[in-house]
Amino acid sequence: MTNRSGGLDLRATTIVAARRDGQVALGGDGQVTMGDTVVKNTAQKVRTLRDGAVLVGFAGAVADAFTLFEKLEEKLERFPKNVTKAVVELAKDWRMDRYLRRLNALLLVADREHLFLVSGEGEVIEPDDDVMAIGSGGSYAMAAARALLAHSELSASETVRRSLEIAGEICVYTNQQITVLELE
Numbered sequence: 001m002t003n004r005s006g007g008l009d010l011r012a013t014t015i016v017a018a019r020r021d022g023q024v025a026l027g028g029d030g031q032v033t034m035g036d037t038v039v040k041n042t043a044q045k046v047r048t049l050r051d052g053a054v055l056v057g058f059a060g061a062v063a064d065a066f067t068l069f070e071k072l073e074e075k076l077e078r079f080p081k082n083v084t085k086a087v088v089e090l091a092k093d094w095r096m097d098r099y100l101r102r103l104n105a106l107l108l109v110a111d112r113e114h115l116f117l118v119s120g121e122g123e124v125i126e127p128d129d130d131v132m133a134i135g136s137g138g139s140y141a142m143a144a145a146r147a148l149l150a151h152s153e154l155s156a157s158e159t160v161r162r163s164l165e166i167a168g169e170i171c172v173y174t175n176q177q178i179t180v181l182e183l184e
Helices: 063-077 083-096 137-149 156-170
Strands: 014-020 022-027 032-034 037-040 046-049 055-059 105-110 113-119 133-134 179-182
Touching: 014 055, 014 083, 014 105, 014 137, 022 046, 022 105, 022 156, 037 179, 046 063, 046 105, 046 179, 055 063, 055 133, 063 083, 083 113, 105 133, 113 133, 133 137, 137 156, 156 179
Parallel strands: none
Antiparallel strands: 014 022, 014 133, 022 179, 032 037, 046 055, 055 105, 105 113
């Protein structure tokens, strides 16, 4: 996510997704900051799309993320059985469109088969393993989730929740007001 000065500004939140034993979960914390001030503790930064078949979370500007959610929903309507195509088309539009390219956010998108990080720089990144995270606490949450998947029997949902709790203990831009969504 690019800030107005052109640099990367990830002091927004923590979103993490994990897959285990056919389960897929995506979660995020509730903290909203402006600069070094906490302005909200209970924001909802994760949601379901396509009647619960796709999970999505964001780090960055809220209005920008909601615009991107709408654009992603349009792409999912156009390519209903192909989430990969939908996120690639979103990333292309996001990078090329004069209005969209100014949007300041990162998205995590998950369905049963895929996890994607999608950015306005044109990146559509699918991880090598079953974990992906974004935001200021993303690295902490991803490390915790990888360790939990490798060394525990926690479900995908429990892994996401615990990794967000760990990130919230370390990252000042992440709190303990956690929302976790699962694919049915």
